[in-house]
Amino acid sequence: MSAILSIKDLKKSYASGQIALNGVSLDIERGEILALLGPNGAGKTTLISTVCGIVNPTSGSVTVDGHDIKADYRAARSLIGLVPQEVALEPFEKVRNTVRLSRGLFGRPRNDALIERILRRLSLWDKRDSRINELSGGMKRRVLIAKALSHEPRVLFLDEPTAGVDVELRKDMWDIVRELKAEGVTIILTTHYIEEAEAIADRVGVIARGEILLVEDKASLMTRMGKKQIDLQLADPLDSVPEALAGYDLAIRDGHTLVYTYDARGPRTGLTRLLNDLAAAELRLKDVQTRQSSLEEIFVDLVREDAQ
Amino acid sequence: MNLTAISAIYRYEMARFFRTLLQSFLSPVISTSLYFVVFGAAIGSRIDQVEGVSYGAFIVPGLVMLSVITQAISNASFGIYFPKFIGTTYELLSAPVSFLEIVTGYVGAAATKSLFIGVVILATSTLFVDMSVAHPLAMVAFLLLTCLSFALMGFIIGIWAKNFEQLQLVPLLIVTPLIFLGGSFYSVSMLPPIWQTIALFNPVLYLISGFRWAFFGLADVPVGVSLMAIALFTGLCMAVIWWIFRTGWRLRV
Numbered sequence: 019m020s021a022i023l024s025i026k027d028l029k030k031s032y033a034s035g036q037i038a039l040n041g042v043s044l045d046i047e048r049g050e051i052l053a054l055l056g057p058n059g060a061g062k063t064t065l066i067s068t069v070c071g072i073v074n075p076t077s078g079s080v081t082v083d084g085h086d087i088k089a090d091y092r093a094a095r096s097l098i099g100l101v102p103q104e105v106a107l108e109p110f111e112k113v114r115n116t117v118r119l120s121r122g123l124f125g126r127p128r129n130d131a132l133i134e135r136i137l138r139r140l141s142l143w144d145k146r147d148s149r150i151n152e153l154s155g156g157m158k159r160r161v162l163i164a165k166a167l168s169h170e171p172r173v174l175f176l177d178e179p180t181a182g183v184d185v186e187l188r189k190d191m192w193d194i195v196r197e198l199k200a201e202g203v204t205i206i207l208t209t210h211y212i213e214e215a216e217a218i219a220d221r222v223g224v225i226a227r228g229e230i231l232l233v234e235d236k237a238s239l240m241t242r243m244g245k246k247q248i249d250l251q252l253a254d255p256l257d258s259v260p261e262a263l264a265g266y267d268l269a270i271r272d273g274h275t276l277v278y279t280y281d282a283r284g285p286r287t288g289l290t291r292l293l294n295d296l297a298a299a300e301l302r303l304k305d306v307q308t309r310q311s312s313l314e315e316i317f318v319d320l321v322r323e324d325a326q
Numbered sequence: 327m328n329l330t331a332i333s334a335i336y337r338y339e340m341a342r343f344f345r346t347l348l349q350s351f352l353s354p355v356i357s358t359s360l361y362f363v364v365f366g367a368a369i370g371s372r373i374d375q376v377e378g379v380s381y382g383a384f385i386v387p388g389l390v391m392l393s394v395i396t397q398a399i400s401n402a403s404f405g406i407y408f409p410k411f412i413g414t415t416y417e418l419l420s421a422p423v424s425f426l427e428i429v430t431g432y433v434g435a436a437a438t439k440s441l442f443i444g445v446v447i448l449a450t451s452t453l454f455v456d457m458s459v460a461h462p463l464a465m466v467a468f469l470l471l472t473c474l475s476f477a478l479m480g481f482i483i484g485i486w487a488k489n490f491e492q493l494q495l496v497p498l499l500i501v502t503p504l505i506f507l508g509g510s511f512y513s514v515s516m517l518p519p520i521w522q523t524i525a526l527f528n529p530v531l532y533l534i535s536g537f538r539w540a541f542f543g544l545a546d547v548p549v550g551v552s553l554m555a556i557a558l559f560t561g562l563c564m565a566v567i568w569w570i571f572r573t574g575w576r577l578r579v
């Protein structure tokens with residue numbers, strides 16, 4: 019797979035002096051779903067806005083399918099759809115007209131059948147002739163999505179698409195994202211919901227203070243998450259793992275606790291056998307505790323480490 | 327050239343105009359009629375003739391210019407300020423369109439609207455006064471150029487303005503006085519000599535003079551100078567807009 023979006027050493031400092039992006043490099047593969055996680059003010063929106071041409075980068079380069087976003091902006095931008103974080107819509111305009119305008123702006127010929135399909139998919143068809151200011155917040159967000167989809171982008175940016183959206187709609191949004199992926203659309207979304215990243219992303223990126231801290235396959239993250247640990251607190255202190263237990267992934271903590279790491283998702287955890295062997299080795303247990311690292315924990319740890 | 331985008335912007339902007347068509351049509355008709363009642367009937371009954379033209383007819387070109395200029399500016403400035411204000415410019419900036427296409431769409435729509443109003447006023451005038459147009463082609467050319475150049479200027483104001491007050495500022499403080507002092511309702515030759523000289527620094531004078539020449543064949547300044555002045559003004563506005571889009575001034579952070 020070749021990268022459809024290639025970001026190289028992108029920097030942005032705003033006129034206020036605020037450094038929002040501090041050398042971001044990121045390759046996004048064709049057809050993948052990348053979830054960008056990061057605390058408020060991390061630079062997610064700035065990153066997206068720069069790629070889309072709304073923010074002038076201070077330095078660095080971005081190419082979309084090989085087209086530079088500056089030198090070859092027409093080719094680059096015509097591939098991109100953007101759903102912004104803030105709802106910005108003309109209040110007195112009708113839903114269908116504003117979606118049509120988006121398609122026209124991107125140089126696409128009028129296609130009412132396509133727009134009907136998009137509006138139906140987003141449950142907006144009944145509202146097609148309503149004015150924007152007659153819609154609920156969640157509906158407005160969907161209008162933004164309809165606008166972005168109206169010109170059939172190959173790369174779609176969703177900046178917190180599910181903020182302020184009810185649970186049912188959020189699930190529905192995930193389905194739409196999956197459908198788009200099936201059509202070959204590359205999707206980059208930002209979110210504060212870790213479960214959202216878990217549910218739909220192929221890869222997860224963590225950004226904080228304008229820097230990418232991690233970009234990793236969700237599958238391998240899940241394996242890391244899938245790893246569970248059990249703390250076996252012993253009645254008597256221990257200096258080393260007994261010979262009889264050498265076959266297990268064991269570590270000693272505080273001289274009193276054996277820490278066993280295992281894959282909770284695997285077919286065999288080895289717990290029963292371990293407990294039997296412990297008994298055989300005549301080690302007495304005082305307490306038992308299990309722990310699991312979640313994506314959220316990984317995320318929070320990363321951001322905290324970075325802050326130090 | 328992204329022609330689809332130009333026509334999308336143009337039609338979207340015009341749709342707004344057509345939604346309020348009656349209002350767009352009625353207000354110039356009413357205000358023109360008022361001007362004729364006040365200037366034509368009340369003052370005109372005392373002035374009678376200006377350089378061989380009845381006063382009622384004499385003020386028609388100035389009246390048309392006054393409305394066309396103010397309408398072109400307010401339509402174009404509001405047309406781009408409003409999207410900026412509510413944040414929908416994100417879409418313009420992220421679309422594969424050039425500055426020329428954006429300007430053509432927005433300014434074209436604003437110019438069309440003001441042209442429509444100019445025509446309505448002209449038509450209304452014929453109900454009050456007898457008029458003939460000496461140079462119809464030149465009349466159309468002046469009208470079109472005025473619509474275009476002041477729509478361009480309005481576009482610049484709309485991008486420059488940071489709030490609604492600023493949006494009103496330039497038209498109110500600069501443009502309207504210039505129009506009134508530019509000989510809309512009188513010939514500059516009626517002024518004392520010193521004021522005649524000062525008036526020559528008013529760019530709007532050249533416009534109104536040229537436009538009036540197209541109607542009656544009389545002008546305060548040679549018609550060639552008028553044409554050059556408006557061409558220069560149009561070129562200047564275009565240069566400013568080109569610079570705005572190149573740098574993203576007040577649009578792109």
Ligand SMILES: Nc1ncnc2c1ncn2[C@@H]1O[C@H](COP(=O)(O)OP(=O)(O)OP(=O)(O)O)[C@@H](O)[C@H]1O
Pocket residue numbers: 032033034036037038056057058059060061062063064065103579
């Ligand atoms: N137009 C602007 N002018 C000046 N500073 C800005 C501007 N936009 C954003 N910033 C600053 O840049 C930094 C990054 O902001 P950005 O909006 O990219 O964060 P974010 O990751 O999208 O946050 P959130 O999760 O809250 O949406 C912040 O410190 C913010 O204050």
Ligand SMILES: [Mg+2]
Pocket residue numbers: 062063064103177
């Ligand atoms: Mg953001």
